[in-house]
Amino acid sequence: MIALRTFATIAPWRGSMIRDPLTLMPVRYKLPLTFAFLCVVAFGLGGYVVTTTARDALERQIRLRLDDQAANTQLAIDRSLELLGRRVEDFASDGHIRLELQRAQDAPTVEREAARRELIRHLRTNKLPLVPEFVDARVLGREGEEVVRAYARAAAPPEGFSRDGLWFGPLVPPDGDCPFPSFVLSTPLTAIDGTRLLGFLQILVRADLWANRLRKSLARSPLEEIRLGLSGRDGYRLPLIPSDPGGGPGSMPDIANPGAALAFSSTNARTGWAVDLSVDSSALSLPIRTLVSTFIYVGITLVVLAALLLLPSRQFLLKPLAELESAARRITDGDFSARVGYRSNDEVGHLSQAFDVMAGAIQERTHRLARAAQDLEYREAEIRFERDRLNTVIHSMEDGLFILDNRSRVTLANAAAREVLAELGRRHGSVAPGECRRGERSEGSCLDCLAQFARPAKGCVVTIGTNVYDIQATPLSDPQGVEIGRILVSRNVTERLRQAEQQSHQERMSVLGEVAAVMAHEMNNPLAAISMFSQMLIDGLEASSPLRTHAEVVHRNTLSCKRTIRSLLDMATTSSLEKADFDPRDLVEDVVELLRPIAERGGTMLLVEGAGAVGSANGDELQLRQALVNLVMNAIQALSEIEDGIVTIEIADRADGVLLRVRDNGPGIPEKLRDHVFEPFFTTKPAGEGTGLGLPTSRRIASAQGGRLTLGSAEKGTMFELLIPQALGMTKEHGS
Incomplete structure (x- = not known):
């Protein structure tokens, strides 16, 4: 208990760092299942370590045996192929074959056919029966063309065979012409005197018979379920161990579970064939599986016994925890008088006492909060009433009113301020301080400076569309005197200016009428005399006289002056038109x-x-x-x-x-x-x-x-x- 308290003191962060994975499970099941889980983990880890170590050692031994088996198999294959090669070279050293081949190439046509028949007879009678694996033979000319063939089993001569010495051909699977697997041995044929090349002797070897004989010479492997075979370049596999009596020639039985197989492959240097070895490790790992099963059975037995022993002890925790849960639910439902009342010196007792203290503190603070909430509701209602009344006054104003914060954002505006706000938004893209140009008193500069908090608040008159607004700005400060916004009031003075302009115009027209009357009185008499004498001058001059044109101009302009004077009078009075x-x-x-x-x-x-x-x-x-x-x-x-x-x-x-x-x-x-x-x-x-x-x-x-x-x-x-x-x-x- 002292250790638990000490841990609780030095590790207050454990509640936030470690989360219970069994939050949805009752407490009466957590302790037995936790012990069972620890047992399973312990036996599982121990069993895993033991089985893994044993399995790795077994696989190493199997691979060593596979390496030995591969080396022995390569040696046996080399010996067997060497014997076959020597037998073919013995056939090629037969003087009768070389003489008949030379005669079949160099003699007259009649003798050539006889030489071919003799070669076929000699191969069938005296050569091929000597080795059971040799099933067919062909003799090729100097250029690789076919001269004779003992039987029809062999297909066309293989391409790319070596012409320098003994050559082993690839493994060929059975087909329609040759119903058994096979490969070709080829060796050169030289003249009796050894001075020139006559051709080549190629023997078709039956691979399955050769494999049966090779299988007998291989040492028995100590590994059970081993698979040994030969693979050609085209993927064909010739089985060696075990034989497949029911699978047909050339087939190789597969391992039941390829994923559990250990495989090894090496290439024969003489033929290029691949020697494939594999073993079914699942059959060899039966003792390991038995060991794993034993671990599992023992672990399950211990888990069951531990659970049965721990189930009665859970009753010591159920009653206090149930009372604690019931009290917590009552507090959740609003009954803050709930208490646990359990007394004990263990951790559960301490938890119950702490819960009761917490419940009492919650009850007291809840009463205080209820009283504070009532006060807040009353004050909130008063503030809401004042706010609604202020909003009603603001929105009923004929003058526009809007408030900007220190970031030039609109926090309050009435309907009458829409046109001014729209103009600010059009000029700046948003209501933000524009470039306040110093020394310029244009309307645009004034509108820019309204939201420029770096300059003192001022008023200005701006024209927006057909309306003229008188805008006054008042700073809005916090208790420390720092300007946090501005209150701007815009008044539409368009009608007032129009009336003032109309009154001014009427006053000017009145002055103009008086001036026009004086001018008409002072100038009409001289103009009348000029008009009369110019008319008399026009009448006294002939039509062709150049002075008559000048007199007419003087007369017309005199009349124009008279009309101009009359137009001055018309600026103030209405005159008739002609x-x-x-x-x-x-x-x-x-x-x-x-x-x-x-x-x-x-x-x-x-x-x-x-x-x-x-x-x-x-x-x-x-x-x-x-x-x-x-x-x-x-x-x-x-x-x-x-x-x-x-x-x-x-x-x-x-x-x-x-x-x-x-x-x-x-x-x-x-x-x-x-x-x-x-x-x-x-x-x-x-x-x-x-x-x-x-x-x-x-x-x-x-x-x-x-x-x-x-x-x-x-x-x-x-x-x-x-x-x-x-x-x-x-x-x-x-x-x-």
Whole structure:
């Protein structure tokens, strides 16, 4: 017990490192089965070591015996083949065979046939009967061609036989021509005087008869179940030990269990045949298997006896453990008053006492947690109410509100802030701080700096689509004063700015009306005198006089000045139009004729394009002339600092009217000023050179005529497009 306590003290990690493999098994079975398992492991390991050692020693002995048997077999095969070879060489030294072969090759045709018959008779009668294994013979010529054959058993001469001396052919299995296994012995035939080669003598040897004789000369092996045979290069096996009387010629019995066989193979140097030896080790390892069975029986007996002896002792553990389990289940179900109450000085008693202490501590802490949970629920309900009320206020606001954390992520936003958040996401791909450019006060830079926590929080006004937003940022800090986020409020000031702009426009129109009234009073009298005297001058000059043209120009421009003064009054008051059909080409020619001297003084060229077949227009020609003069004069003034300036007036006939396009090759209008060019009193000219009324007046004239004036897009310079309604007759023609 002291040892167990000490181990429990020095090894507190054992519970997390060692896991019980029998967690699903009752305790009353664990101890007997654990002892039984240890017995099985002990006997199993001991039996394995003993049987493995014995089996390895047996296999070494078997392999040594196989090596000896292989060496003896090789020696017996060499002796037997040497005797057969000598017998064949004796046949080849027969003078009668050599003389008859020489006569069959060199004599006349009649004598050759007689010599062949004599050779066949001599081989059948005097040679082949001498050796039972010799079943056929053939004599070959110098080039290996067949001269005679004793019988028809031998097939064609083997290819690749040695011509230098005695040669042993491969093992040949039985076939249709030769119903028994065989091999060929070949030796050269020389002349009587030994000076030249006459041919070759080849003897067909019956391999099964030769194997029977060889089997008798082999020493009996002390190994039972040994298999000994010869194998050719083509895989044919000729059995030597044991013989196979029922298997037919050339067959070799197989081992019942090839996986348990020990095999050995060596090659005969004389013939190239493989000597195969194998033995069934399963039959030789019967004593080892008997030993293993004995170990198993003894181990099972000991396991059963140990289990029977340990089963009664399990009762000493069942009752306290069952009470411990019952108390644990009651605590699991919520009854924290459960106790075990078992007292003992062993480990089970200590465990029961510790369990009771733990149950008491759990009961006390559970009561505390229940009270704390009630307090938390009450506070959570209050916080939830305040949160819902705050969310209601935030989402009912007309102004947009959203909160960013210090990573520029949105943590709270109402519906009114969607457009601003969408613009931030479009600019940055996500709501993240962009590049806050120092020293730049554009709307884009202001929008970038909203989420830039490295800079102080500030407000800005940005335009998103058609709406203008006033965005104010307020830092959100933690108790330590560190900025952890920002509260941003966006207010849509579009309507307020529109009302302010409208009020400003009305004030400017009021001032313009007063100025126009004064100008009309001060200038109408001089212009009336100029108009009257120019008309009198026109009437007094002949039609062919060049001065008449100048007088007409003075008269027309006088009328134009009067109309201009009246247009100033029209900026504040509504005046009637004098619409009529007119030729837009005449309108363009009059304007070019009027402004050509001014353009030439500034080095600018006036060009007219598309003045061909163009339909008539309908409108107040004088007002439209004034609008076109304003456009061309603006273009000429924009080219005052440019050499080779060109102002092009293009006339085009379209389905919805006649288009007058004024285009120059000047520096163009900056992108940020394009939206302001039609505002009254807006000008980019130096002080005293422009009033900012030309383009607004021209647009008002075009709109009053039923047309429109727009700022077009050009690759270089500036282009304005003035669309004039077509004459009534031309409109009907287009419609038909």
